[in-house]
Amino acid sequence: MTSTLSTPHLPAPTTPSPLEDVLPTDDLGEIPTATPWCQRWRDRRHSFRHTSAGGFNPRDYTLEPLAIPTAKKFVLQHHYTGSFPSAKKTYGLFNTSDGEPRLSGVAVFGLSVSKSVLERALPDLEPNVAALECSRFVLLDECPANTESWFLARCFDELLVANVRGVVSFADPVPRRSSTGELVAVGHVGTIYQASNAAYTGRATPRTIKLLPDGTVLNDRAAQKVRKQEQGHEYVEAKLMAFGAPAPRADCDPATWLREALIAIGARSVRHRGPHRYVFRLGKNRRARDRISLGYPELKKFPKRPDSSD
Incomplete structure (x- = not known):
């Protein structure tokens, strides 16, 4: 939002x-x-x-x-x-x-x-x-x-x-x-x-999220595209290479490449509540x-402040 x-x-x-x-x-x-x-x-x-x-x-x-x-x-x-x-x-x-x-x-x-x-x-x-x-x-x-x-x-x-x-x-x-x-x-x-x-x-x-150098998140779906070489994996790989990750080798396991690429660019793991x-x-x-049912209880107290960035 x-x-x-x-x-x-x-x-x-x-x-x-x-x-x-x-x-x-x-x-x-x-x-x-x-x-x-x-x-x-x-x-x-x-x-x-x-x-x-x-x-x-x-x-x-x-x-x-x-x-x-x-x-x-x-x-x-x-x-x-x-x-x-x-x-x-x-x-x-x-x-x-x-x-x-x-x-x-x-x-x-x-x-x-x-x-x-x-x-x-x-x-x-x-x-x-x-x-x-x-x-x-x-x-x-x-x-x-x-x-x-x-x-x-x-x-x-x-x-x-x-x-x-x-x-x-x-x-x-x-x-x-x-x-x-x-x-x-x-x-x-x-x-x-x-x-x-x-x-x-x-x-x-x-969950734990991966923050890229520009502060955006590499979400689980994007990571899965790389690991499984699904449609759209080229875009994700290009984004990581733009931050300095090495290009994937033809004989490299995609999951291994992704793990090493995130280390190479200094991606940060952040715990998200x-x-x-x-x-x-x-x-x-x-x-x-x-008449439309809610699957979760409705809470009456709204959150008012963002989380701490610590």
Whole structure:
């Protein structure tokens, strides 16, 4: 998740709170819902917007289904991960205030890495068909406060028409830095989901992640592509070689090469307590939504702060 939701439009406070005195800042993560700040992105760099700078006007925006190549180009340019997941439904937020529609945000709903992720969260729904994962949600820094809530709601309207009844999304609360110390991921607790009435169902399974020199994660699926030489392994191998890993030899075992490549580039192992998991049940009314079962207990206490980066 790459965007946070502020409270409704409020006038600028006459006496700023201590938190407001220091915002925006490059080292702060996601802002608690009690404060009038929201996060934006451009070229994989985050910034903050205050509601007093101007509220969202829905007449200036429209949502349209987006071709996957167009969505991919936007996400790769602006999302902090620099990666694009498996997508099934992609939507664009267009700013029409100048007459010519301008792409200002993208939401990606796609296939989960494992069907069990969706099956456990939404046991009544067919995974990757009636239940999808919201894997990317990014707005440019030109979008005013409160844009994300409107955009997410319109996406859900479109998904419901397409017979999607449930959405699972994860918020990664762990800040990440590159090997040079540059902050590349601020850590998120899912503020937009909390403000949009998602069911918070706790944290996913803890695991150890591999951080590459630029602070991005080599996920298990990418590693498996290399080990098994599955489709897409060339892209992963090229990325590691760009960091200085040696080229794979023709007679080398891929798993051995991967292990040695990660050592060669100085990849770091980081223990991750698990991302926060949110579940949306979609329906035209509350009764229809309530008929969809949750596979996990709904927790009433939302997380408010990112994890420590220690």
